[in-house]
Structures are given as C-alpha cells and as structure tokens.
Amino acid sequence: MGSGPTSGAIVVSDPSAGLSSALRLHVASNRLPVRDIVQTRILLETWTARAGAARDGGDAERKQAAQLLEAMDQPEPGPGNLPRAWTPDSMWR
Helix, strand or coil, X not given: CCCCCCCXXXXXXXXXXXXXXXXXXXXXXXXXXXXXXXXXXXXXXXXXXXHHHHCCCHHHHXXXXXXXXXXXXXXXXCHHHCCCCCCHHHHHC
C-alpha cells in the first residue's frame, strides 16, 4: 500500500468520513467566486498532467490505462474482456 504517487487505494472502515469532508468542501465552495474555483482547477489539473507526463514508466502506464479503457467499452465487461497485461497485482505497482 504505502503512500505517495505510487500507492494504491486506501480502504477505510468509515466511508462516511470522506463523504463528510467532500460535503463540507462543497458547502464552503458556494461562498467562493466561480472564477476562483475554475482557476484553481486549471492550476491543479495542469500541474497534475505535467507531473504525470514527467514520471518514469509513463508509456507503459498509459498503454495499460488505454487497454483498461478499451475493456470497459466492451458490451459485456468481465474477466474475459480484460487485457492480458492486467492482473490484480498490477494495480499496486
């Protein structure tokens, strides 16, 4: 599991804690000008895209993401439609 940009999902015993934080953020953002929210999203998403593009191994990760997206477009998604490169363990690399 670990932490940082290469860590996996975190399973929590109280999922309402995350929802509570998101709801508080939503209510607080109603008091901010839309322009400020849009500018913040642009800054964060631009930084994230650049940081992701600069990571080592990006080509392999992008290829795997493309394969997973293609599998999700299949009419009946299931284990038989997943790319050969995908294994549950690959999600934690």
